[in-house]
Amino acid sequence: MGISRDSRHKRSASGAKRAHYRKKRKFELGRQPANTKLAGPKRVHIVRTRGGNFKHRALRLDSGNFSWGSEAVTRKTRVIDVVYNASNNELVRTKTLVKNAIVQIDATPFRQWWESHYGQVLSKRKTAETAEAKKVSSSVARKHTDRTEDAKVEQHVNDQFNTGRLYAAITSRPGQSGRCDGTSSKIIHLSHSKALLLAWVSWPCLVCMTKNQVSDVQAVVLCGPGHRLSPLTDEEKLPKCMLNIANRPMLYYPLTWLMQAGITDVIVVASTTGGQRLQNYLTRIFDGGRVELVLLEEYRGTMDALLAVKSRLKNDFMVVSCDLITDFPVAKFVERCRLSSALVTSLLATPTCMCFGQQPKESTEPKHRLLDDGGKERTLTWMHQDDIEEGNMTFSMALLTRYPNVHLYTDLSDMHCYLFRREIFEKEEMMHKLFSIREEFIPKLVKRQFGVEDYHRCEVLTADSGYCLRANTLSSLAECGKQLARIMGSNGTRLVSQAAEIGQKTQIGNDSLIGDQSKVGDKSSVKRSTVGNYVHIGNNVKISNSIIMDYAQIEDGVKLEGCIVGYKATIGEKCYLKDCDVGCEYVVERDTTLKGELMGCSREMFIDHKE
Structure with missing residues (x-):
């Protein structure tokens, strides 16, 4: 039959189940949908009532009366689209009209009223030069002149008049009254491309920030x-x-x-x-x-x-x-x-x-x-x-x-x-x-x-x-380089610079970065690493889980695992370094084998500073 709203499924205070002495009843069904979607002209909606009876509710949701509060004018206009709902995006996708939803309405009735009330054109599409001059009586001309000081509209509202659509908030309850009425007096209008609305300024729970704010x-x-x-x-x-x-x-x-x-x-x-x-x-x-x-x-x-x-x-x-x-x-x-x-x-x-x-x-x-x-x-x-x-x-x-x-x-x-x-x-x-x-x-x-x-x-x-x-420590600096390389790879960014020179039979991992003007020799391997700009890497070099700063020199036969090589540092031939950090402009002699060392400063200096 459907989802029921009865209380027979609830347990007693002791935790015991209640006896089911009857079947579900029609009048205990859950709340029925209002069916207030923006679709077509007026229609009749059948509503279930008490006693198994039905009533008929007429819905006219394709248009409604909307007020322009600052000008104290109300016009009947067409509802075009639903663009925002503070409670559920699904109501926007299905174009369901509910109270306080933000909709787009046809701006033509308000533009026509503005032109007749103030005698001015409210759109860039129709300027004073292109519009045909209309003859008005002297009394109407005097009224237009007296109203000139009040004929001011904010730029973001004028931009919406140029598009032919205005943003407005629904103030009626379409599911109850069958009408879609609203106002544009308490809503701040923004471009739909930004998809950010400050609907109902009096609500402190809904504030969306834009670049201007x-x-x-x-x-x-x-x-x-x-x-x-x-x-x-x-x-x-x-x-x-x-x-x-x-x-x-x-x-x-x-x-x-x-x-x-x-x-x-x-x-x-x-x-x-x-x-x-x-x-x-x-x-x-x-x-x-x-x-x-x-x-x-x-x-x-x-x-x-x-x-x-x-x-x-x-x-x-x-x-x-x-x-x-x-x-x-x-x-x-x-x-x-x-x-x-x-x-x-x-x-x-x-x-x-x-x-x-x-x-x-x-x-x-x-x-x-x-x-x-x-x-x-x-x-x-x-x-x-x-x-x-x-x-x-x-x-x-x-x-x-x-x-x-x-x-x-x-x-x-x-x-x-x-x-x-x-x-x-x-x-x-x-x-x-x-x-x-x-x-x-x-x-x-x-x-x-x-x-x-x-x-x-x-x-x-x-x-x-x-x-x-x-990236405030050596370990976090290395981790940031790996994370950013992974992020750039997932975004489709080219990881190996076109200005880099890669030798023959050299393997570059899919999660490795090679900077501009860098040179990698023949038969070398770079995996899960970041190589900076203007770096020279020799032949038969194996680099993994490492970061090589700009202008570093890695000579032939070097093997680096989990290392950070500083700016303008030099690693001599046939060195093997694991979990080492080489300082700025530091030179590591050839045939050096080290593990877990800091080269370029004292360990006490690294430990003492924590800020």
């Missing part, structure tokens, strides 16, 4: 010294932000991510050492956007770098590390911050997101212990893994009393991407005493958010799809 956000990209990437980095010859990842500088990825989202006011903060090379790169690659380079004499920490550009920040701003590589939507990030009015919103990533579809591995990135209010994304406690003593975590009883239902996360990694409100600088006195944004400032903000005089809100946004990576 994200463009007022500024961004600060912090380029630290990169001590954790030693020996590959060199403050003068090769700063951290210019390290090669998948044959592009590290700084390329966050800048491209921000600009593609519509953020063009970007400030790059770096040390004066190596600043000229960085300035040349920004001028050559990102000349179209507004990228400002600020050089500091002494880069002591992320908090000092942020305070150094305080005078340049006039709006809400993002703080991004130069080693962030992600495809997370910036619009979603800004949307969350503005909907919740949070003082700071942080981006965290799950292990699945950090390995891009592969099996999650044990990450060397420090984990954070995060406590939120039962899935509402408000951060209650923020602890670093190193701050937990003997595996014990302490929570305030007042906090747990106020929020009895909480979630505890232990596997999230901080991506060093934060969105701050401009009001954050009201706490400048506290900021001057701190060194790190991630390790000190964010935990203090979370801890103090419940104060009476200093009440604010801190939130997090978790990236659980796509990819979200950080």
Whole structure:
């Protein structure tokens, strides 16, 4: 018979089943569909009622009365298409008309009213020169003249009149009244190609961000010294932000991510050492956007770098590390911050997101212990893994009393991407005493958010799809190169440059990158590796799971497994290196066999620096 809405299937309080003493009844059937699809002229819909009876409901859904609230005018017009529904995309696919759905209507009745009321043409298709001059009486002409000051329409509305279609929201209940009426007064019109609508501005739960709404956000990209990437980095010859990842500088990825989202006011903060090379790169690659380079004499920490550009920040701003590589939507990030009015919103990533579809591995990135209010994304406690003593975590009883239902996360990694409100600088006195944004400032903000005089809100946004990576250590740098090569291969990008020279009988794996002007000798093999630009690889060389930076020299008979070879480094003939990291411009003598070594710096220098 169908799905029933009776209560006979429910169990009693003791768990016992109820006896089925009768069969299903017609009047107990589930809710019947309204059948309010946008199709054809008016029709009669049979509705089941009590007592096994039926009634007939007339539906006229091909047209309706729509009002233009700002002009106080209502016209009957044709409904053309359903373009958005906040509750279910299936209702858009099937073109079902329900209350609050966003539809496209014929703009002709409103255009005709505008032209007769104001005496002006409201479309580029029909300009004043091409339109035939209509004779009107002197009284009508005076009325048109008096109404000239009010004859103003916003540009995005005028653009829709040019297409002949207007966006509108349905305010009636088509399934109950059989009519499709609506309004265009409370809806912000956008181009359908962007497929983003701000329907019903009074609804705080539905806000979709566009590039125009994200463009007022500024961004600060912090380029630290990169001590954790030693020996590959060199403050003068090769700063951290210019390290090669998948044959592009590290700084390329966050800048491209921000600009593609519509953020063009970007400030790059770096040390004066190596600043000229960085300035040349920004001028050559990102000349179209507004990228400002600020050089500091002494880069002591992320908090000092942020305070150094305080005078340049006039709006809400993002703080991004130069080693962030992600495809997370910036619009979603800004949307969350503005909907919740949070003082700071942080981006965290799950292990699945950090390995891009592969099996999650044990990450060397420090984990954070995060406590939120039962899935509402408000951060209650923020602890670093190193701050937990003997595996014990302490929570305030007042906090747990106020929020009895909480979630505890232990596997999230901080991506060093934060969105701050401009009001954050009201706490400048506290900021001057701190060194790190991630390790000190964010935990203090979370801890103090419940104060009476200093009440604010801190939130997090978790990236659980796509990819979200950080190349801030040697192991993560190597992993990022492999992940990006895999992503580029899945997108159909050419992995071997046309300007590269490949020798005879040389095997290049499907997941390996070969940069411009690089040369690979005869009978060599490159598998699951990234080879930079202007790299010379000799004959009979075996490279696997490795990263070769720009201008490196790999001589004949070398075998590399799981290695990172730095900028302008040289590997002598017949060397065998496994799980080794070779520093910038370092020379490895011929016939060297090493395993798990760091060449180019002391191990103490690598371990001591954690920021």
